[in-house]
Amino acid sequence: MKNTFSALIVLIILCSCTKNYKPDVVEITKAPGKPSGIPFKNYLGINVFEWDFAENNQTNVISEKRMDLIKSFGGIRHYLDWEKIEHTEGQYTFNPSHSGSWYYDIMYQRTKDEGLDILTCLKTIPDWLINTYPEDKRNNENVPAPYNLDKSNPASYIKQAKVGFQFAARYGSNKNIDPSLVTVNKSLRWNGDEANVVKIGLNLVKYIECDNERDKWWKGKQAEQTPEEYAANLSAFYDGNKGKLGKNVGVKTADPKMMVVMGGLATANPDYV
Secondary structure, three states: OHHHHHHHHHHHHHHHHHOOOOOOOOOOOOOOOOOOOOOHHHHOEEEEOHHHOEEOOEEEEEOHHHHHHHOOOOEEEEEEEHHHHOOEOOEOOOOOOOOOOOOHHHHHHHHHHOOOOEEEEEEOOOHHHHOOOOHHHOOOOOOOOOOOOOOOOHHHHHHHHHHHHHHHHHHOOOOOOOHHHOOOOOOOOOOOOOOOOOOOOOOOOOEEEEOOOOOOHHHOOOOOOOHHHHHHHHHHHHHHHHHOOOOOOOHHHHOOOOEEEEOOOOOOOOOOO
16 A cells, blocks of 8 residues: 555656646657668577478478578577487487488578578487486486486586587588598488488588576476586587597587587576576
């Protein structure tokens, strides 16, 4: 009641003060100087999955109607589930992926042709990693490390950092990579299947995000990382903990120019950073 009464008094005062007020007439003119030249769409971004590009069930065909919608945005963030490109541990597939049969070469090439910078958010963990956890703790959003490893040790995240290397070697801009370090699973799943081919330095992706919402307290301790633990995770993913984890580990190890992006936070808390 006290706050309501105070607000009423303020309103009465304002009405009394403005009763005889006559506003000046202001002519609105064009602001001085040249326009920025930045398209409005560059202030807008969207999260997408690979199926948001596809023509119905044709995973190797881009839908022109959907592409027209995507082009309305200046920033594209692609949610890429780790399992899609490493369905079996150590067996990398991109075009087509052995999980879902997605053609990432086609998708990323088209976004580049349209002048769209795409940020790939490599997230979740594959089934072969989930299965290292006890049955009652299994979730694809668990920390990207095998169960019961030290979450503050960069070496615990070597598996994720290895897939980061393979992704950057293929879609980054560095063509001077030792071919012996780059691998794909060339096996065929059925008669008429398309085999994966090793490709290096396609220069299609500039940014990669290291997982997402690592402060996810609602999934339990097996899915949550402290700031220090996520820093260890980033150290491995970024450059293999300054190269200590091997020649085929870390995004920057494959492509020094690819930008590694910190995962988005679930809470707007600067203290985490």
